Amino acid sequence: MSIVNIDVTLRDGGYRNGFNFPLDYALRHAALSVEAGFDWVEIAYRKGSLLPIPNIGLTGRGDDEFIAAVAREIGPDRVAMILHPKNITEHDLPAMYAAGARLVRIILPAEGYGPGLEYIRQAKETGYTVGVNFARISQWSGRGIVEVATAATDAGAEFVYLADSNGSLSPVDTTDLTTLTKSVTGGPVGLHAHNNLGLALSNAISAVAAGATWMDSSIQGMGKGPGNLIAEQWLAHLDRTGTAATPLHLGHALELAELLLATVPEGTPSLPLPDLVLGRYDLPVEHRKDVVGGSHHDGIATARILATVR
Template sequence: MIVNLDVTLRDGGYRNNFDFPLDYALHHARESVAAGLEWVEIGYRNGSFTTKPGLGRTGVGADDYIRAVAEVVSPDRLCMILHPKNITEDDLPAMYGAGVRLVRFCLPSGAPETGLALLSRAAELGFTTTVNITRVSQLDRRRLVELAGMSADAGADVVYLADSNGSMLPDEVSQLVTLVRSVTDTAVGLHAHNNLGLALANAIAAVDAGATWIDSSILGMGKGPGNLVTEQWLAYLGRGTGGDTYDLGRILGLAHRMESEIEQATPSLPLPDLVLGHFDLSVEERAKLPVDRIGDVFSAARELTAAGAR
């Protein structure tokens, strides 16, 4: 069975500084769950990795916001994500008490110990837990195996492969899913970005290789060119094993409202983000590209890669 997780209110927040109106956020969570999506991620807890001033509610993830969503959606469907550096142990019981039941940890590959300790505490509190191994395309496979094993030992229910740079190809996704499944009994998930237009193909490859958790967002709204598009993914599932499990019509209605009300939701593929995906560069490297001289972006990205920016 595939577990589908909506990340719009969180990953989509990179486009509008997480400033979703409360009435829209409540509507979005309610409609996502009503359409059959197993989990809805309602935001970050205490900010993203690099936080801008004036961060909106889905980037702060305060207790009163969680409680407001939990009044319209069962806590058993509510998820939040966090960077371990941004929280303390006190945040976890507060989140659980407010209504969150799935917590996701963005695990830094170089120093994962703090995140793994917090994950163990979350599991003790009764959370379903995932580890999101970010920028997996740049990670040595031996290190990926180590992180997957440590995550499982710490109590993770799911190990997510996050194609943060949107640079992976279906064969690569398949190989990494197979590798993680060979070294741990945890479920495996995919968080796909769409820099190369391959998010849907990569999700299909991941599931074919045994992944059972898939992230997506309405209209693909997410960092850079966005994520796997929920509407496309559910349409694909509806043609195969998904059948009538999900209410695609309801999701399309939600997509229409979001497109009408959230200006930054309009799908796009900025040319610099395509180049980032091509060279497997992170979105943070975008600031080093001469985006006002689009003809020079490709050669500048090539130089960054040659200089070891990865």
């Protein structure tokens, strides 16, 4: 079984720094990512995240000029984008393709996913490799997964990603969800893990054991909240087991990690206390403002968080 790897640092890591990666860094990052063996580099959201972010930076906008610059650096066949259907129009997918993007992931909600299906069809007609992300999968019902996965596949989605946005899944949960999704679609399934409970690597291994063949990770785990599956650990694991779709070069991944830490202060790994609690109680990151009071590291804040979610 070969694993297709997507580097999501520039996109998901943007939650740490307002998506304000310097262009020169983004280009160097993408080049080293490909040299490390990533099949795709997901470089940006198209026109923002789920909720508006003031003064959102380069990798939160995904402008055509940025896509074109990365495509010149690493070739279009490595350039991936992701988007929320509510943020785009019918003009965006053709424009992104013309600029140099070749893979697009469309984020579908459990309800009200109809507009996303139309964009899946348009993306297929345009020529993209097309996948879907089921965000906050820990809160989906089994029936919902069956319904939306069937509809997305019928519309032309080539793979389905289970996104543990809240970082709440266990290895057993991940196994069950992967097995269910694969049985419904008959096609490739991927995992986008968050590390709120320190289980991202265990969940990734469990997903692959259950048949997942696509995997997201980020350098130093840089991503929303406590971050994602740590790419360096994941690539080292794949290198030992020989299960990557593309030859891996761990040295380039380590070089990239050093570059990130030297260039982007927000790339330093961290586990903020509220995010651990959000993971425990399966709450999305938007709830941080409701459950945090005072310092993230003192006992008073902890008590307030627990009192709120109990």
